[in-house]
Amino acid sequence: MEYEFAPMEGITGALYRSTHRRYFPGVDRYFMPFLPVSQHHAFTRRELRDILPQYNEGVPAVPQLLTRSAADFLWAAGELAAMGYREVNLNLGCPSGTVTAKGKGSGFLAHLPELDRFLDEIFSRAPLAVSIKTRLGLRDPEEFPAILAIYNRYPLAGLTIHPRVQRDFYRNSVRMDAFARAMDSSSLPICYNGDLTTAADCAALRSAFPSVRALMIGRGLVANPALAAQAKGGAPASRETLRAFHSALFEGYASAFGSARNAMLRMKEIWFYHIHLFEGGGRYAKQLKKAADPQTFSACTGAIFRELPLRTEAVPGWRQQAAEPVS
Numbered sequence: 282m283e284y285e286f287a288p289m290e291g292i293t294g295a296l297y298r299s300t301h302r303r304y305f306p307g308v309d310r311y312f313m314p315f316l317p318v319s320q321h322h323a324f325t326r327r328e329l330r331d332i333l334p335q336y337n338e339g340v341p342a343v344p345q346l347l348t349r350s351a352a353d354f355l356w357a358a359g360e361l362a363a364m365g366y367r368e369v370n371l372n373l374g375c376p377s378g379t380v381t382a383k384g385k386g387s388g389f390l391a392h393l394p395e396l397d398r399f400l401d402e403i404f405s406r407a408p409l410a411v412s413i414k415t416r417l418g419l420r421d422p423e424e425f426p427a428i429l430a431i432y433n434r435y436p437l438a439g440l441t442i443h444p445r446v447q448r449d450f451y452r453n454s455v456r457m458d459a460f461a462r463a464m465d466s467s468s469l470p471i472c473y474n475g476d477l478t479t480a481a482d483c484a485a486l487r488s489a490f491p492s493v494r495a496l497m498i499g500r501g502l503v504a505n506p507a508l509a510a511q512a513k514g515g516a517p518a519s520r521e522t523l524r525a526f527h528s529a530l531f532e533g534y535a536s537a538f539g540s541a542r543n544a545m546l547r548m549k550e551i552w553f554y555h556i557h558l559f560e561g562g563g564r565y566a567k568q569l570k571k572a573a574d575p576q577t578f579s580a581c582t583g584a585i586f587r588e589l590p591l592r593t594e595a596v597p598g599w600r601q602q603a604a605e606p607v608s
């Protein structure tokens with residue numbers, strides 16, 4: 282069973298991926314946050330800092346594209362192939378209203394004849410393997426059989442299914458019945474994604490669906506960066522390793538952004554999940570969020586590392602918190 286780090290825009294950029302890999306084993310592949318391919322056929326400097334091979338040395342990373350234009354997809358795929366990538370992932374899962382309104386991400390699932398033509402074109406001409414990350418549909422999981430029938434016609438390198446529909450965003454439970462039906466109706470290499478937080482969650486998924494090729498984890502891995510290693514039988518992270526990982530990240534961001542304040546803002550996104558690895562973290566969560574300067578923020582994380590008991594597994598308190606993720 283392979284373990285994949287889910288793409289998380291605003292969190293799992295190049296610096297996060299390489300730092301995570303330095304401190305924690307267990308992740309077989311890191312999926313990059315989506316690149317919204319522009320019709321001008323040029324990557325921005327910021328995008329290049331995420332995708333160029335020198336920022337991903339030693340990290341098995343897969344880039345992801347968000348577009349509904351086959352020409353734009355093929356342009357970007359050609360650039361990525363020239364950089365040495367062997368696979369590109371298509372985002373058909375993003376639920377954000379601004380994305381779906383343009384018929385992209387999970388919004389593309391409302392236009393099946395167009396999606397079929399798009400896939401026909403990219404699979405006949407793409408210079409590298411193509412995988413897809415998808416939701417079950419827009420409103421109703423009953424949409425998925427027709428969507429899957431289209432995917433089944435193409436030689437996908439992999440199909441990652443997040444078994445929610447667009448209007449779920451990240452609310453409600455994952456729809457395991459629909460996932461089970463999909464497993465029965467496809468011989469594509471399938472990866473499961475959604476709400477895995479503990480090694481026991483991963484083991485349950487593996488035993489319920491032995492033919493699943495990979496498990497992709499997002500929030501659970503940000504909360505507990507040792508989760509993939511633990512799911513493979515490894516030990517939980519020590520306090521010292523976690524602390525060193527966070528110092529390396531904070532310092533890395535401060536130097537990359539040239540601003541400790543911007544580094545703090547990025548670290549807050551990470552701590553939104555990571556705080557749930559500490560017992561009694563709730564009382565610090567508000568302080569972390571409110572911290573107005575890097576000194577206050579570091580004093581707060583220092584107190585957390587010193588004072589709070591470390592759990593061996595995260596408790597997914599973020600599911601109760603109101604936040605509409607960007608993707």
Ligand SMILES: Cc1cc2nc3c(=O)[nH]c(=O)nc-3n(C[C@H](O)[C@H](O)[C@H](O)COP(=O)(O)O)c2cc1C
Pocket residue numbers: 287288289290291292313314315345372374375414443474475476477497498499500501606607608
């Ligand atoms: C802050 C945030 C950013 C995300 N960015 C992306 C993205 O760029 N591309 C993508 O396919 N999914 C994105 N997702 C979805 C995750 O990859 C994943 O499918 C989702 O979080 C469910 O998996 P999990 O329960 O293991 O976190 C994002 C999710 C969150 C919370």
